[in-house]
Amino acid sequence: AQSVTQLDSHVSVSEGTPVLLRCNYSSSYSPSLFWYVQHPNKGLQLLLKYTSAATLVKGINGFEAEFKKSETSFHLTKPSAHMSDAAEYFCVVSDLREKLTFGTGTRLTIIP
Amino acid sequence: EPEVTQTPSHQVTQMGQEVILRCVPISNHLYFYWYRQILGQKVEFLVSFYNNEISEKSEIFDDQFSVERPDGSNFTLKIRSTKLEDSAMYFCASTDGKSGTGFWGNTGELFFGEGSRLTVL
Numbered sequence: 001a002q003s004v005t006q007l008d009s010h011v012s013v014s015e016g017t018p019v020l021l022r023c024n025y026s027s028s029y030s031p032s033l034f035w036y037v038q039h040p041n042k043g044l045q046l047l048l049k050y051t052s053a054a055t056l057v058k059g060i061n062g063f064e065a066e067f068k069k070s071e072t073s074f075h076l077t078k079p080s081a082h083m084s085d086a087a088e089y090f091c092v093v094s095d096l097r098e099k100l101t102f103g104t105g106t107r108l109t110i111i112p
Numbered sequence: 113e114p115e116v117t118q119t120p121s122h123q124v125t126q127m128g129q130e131v132i133l134r135c136v137p138i139s140n141h142l143y144f145y146w147y148r149q150i151l152g153q154k155v156e157f158l159v160s161f162y163n164n165e166i167s168e169k170s171e172i173f174d175d176q177f178s179v180e181r182p183d184g185s186n187f188t189l190k191i192r193s194t195k196l197e198d199s200a201m202y203f204c205a206s207t208d209g210k211s212g213t214g215f216w217g218n219t220g221e222l223f224f225g226e227g228s229r230l231t232v233l
Contacts, residue, residue, distance in 0.1 A: 034221075043116070043226035044155070044203060090155065099168055100147070100222065102155040 002027040004091045006103035014111045019063075019078040021106045023091030026072065032094040033074045035065060038105075039087045047089075050074065061085070086110045114138040118204050118225035125194055126233055133189045133228045135204030144187045145205040145222060146179065148172070155203065161187065194232045201227040 007022040025031060035047040048059025055067040061084075065076045074091060091103040117136045125131050137144055146158040159169040161179055178190045187206075191198055205222035 036224075041226075044205075044224035046221055046223075049221060099157050099160065100155075101157070102147075104154045 004103040012109040021076040034092040116225035122229040137206030141206035148200040
């Protein structure tokens with residue numbers, strides 16, 4: 001069985017400051033891990049993915065995530081938040097059959 | 113840029129009525145999925161579909177649900193007799209299955225539509 005835990009349901013940061021969205025995973029296999037973003041009234045967009053290559057993964061819009069097997073973590077970071085980053089972020093784990101298991105989501109609010 | 117499209121964007125129905133949600137996956141994709149998100153809850157897997165048959169389904173996907181690919185382009189989700197608890201956002205997704213390392217050759221890089229919001233009264 002696989003699961004993800006997003007440790008924060010809501011994160012608020014000021015524009016221009018760093019963003020950290022935390023995710024821990026559990027998987028019986030070497031997992032594939034993803035971060036998806038959902039802007040209001042929009043679909044789910046892939047931000048980045050980890051599939052057993054480099055442990056530091058770079059995604060779109062300046063986001064990156066580091067896979068740490070020893071900590072079973074895959075935290076999402078961005079050095080400087082922008083107003084357009086305000087959205088819901090989902091950490092996702094995939095099993096060998098590509099069934100995605102989503103976390104509960106973290107709502108990111110950017111303070112002007 | 114190719115995208116997954118879903119219709120309708122919002123449907124309101126009475127309990128007990130049949131609903132069909134439609135999806136047009138990206139044209140060269142081979143694997144298709146339905147997920148749903150009940151308001152305030154996590155996104156949940158419903159069903160995956162490959163080679164004109166269901167490859168996996170969740171416990172949620174009971175006999176009231178069915179999927180089909182009637183014409184080679186559309187991918188539909190039918191709920192035969194809707195219940196109040198079926199109210200949710202339903203997301204269709206697809207992938208080409210060529211770029212990954214998973215069992216089915218996928219990475220799980222699914223392309224999602226914008227969703228169909230179903231409200232059951």
